[in-house]
Amino acid sequence: MVETRGLVGAIEAADAMLKAAPVKLVGYELATGAYVCVKVVGTTAACYAAVEAGASAAARVGELISTHVIPRPAEDTATHLVPPVKRGPERKVDLEGLTVKELRELARKLPGIGLSGREISNATREKLIEEIKKALGE
Incomplete structure (x- = not known):
């Protein structure tokens, strides 16, 4: 997770994270005070590399608030932090x-x-x- 103040820093962080390591962007959260938290998932090593790159990029263009990587989060933690994938109805092809x-x-x-x-x-x-x-x- 990379938390920034302002959207520009968050977008820059997300871009850098996705380019730096094989991680998947699972979303972002907006909070009061213009705080934005960008969340990615992947292997522990990939997440550390991505968060480091994202933090560096966010600090260059905006205000970096904090970073954190949770290695192997508990199942309940992961369930609450990562939203479930919403799937539409399956289309049957003739x-x-x-x-x-x-x-x-x-x-x-x-x-x-x-x-x-x-x-x-x-x-x-x-x-x-x-x-x-x-x-x-x-």
Whole structure:
């Protein structure tokens, strides 16, 4: 977590954190007095590196208030600090209604598809539907 006074410092901190280490931005909180807390998650080492980079960047353009890394937070702590991911309703795709071109585009985007790029280009409609269903676990 990196806490700043002012939005510009918080944005700069978030940008630096995401560029410095493989962390994921989970959000920010606004508090009274123009305080902004930017939160990231990742491995402990990545979070330390990201917070250090974010703090340095925030101090250059604004007012850095504080920083903190919680290594391996307790489950209850993590639940309250990191908001749950909201998922929309799953969309069911009618594979039979898609054109071969659309099936090929979908196959190229799916992780775990059992076909190479050339195989996707040469696959029949039936083969594409079969492989897409396998990749989706249907």
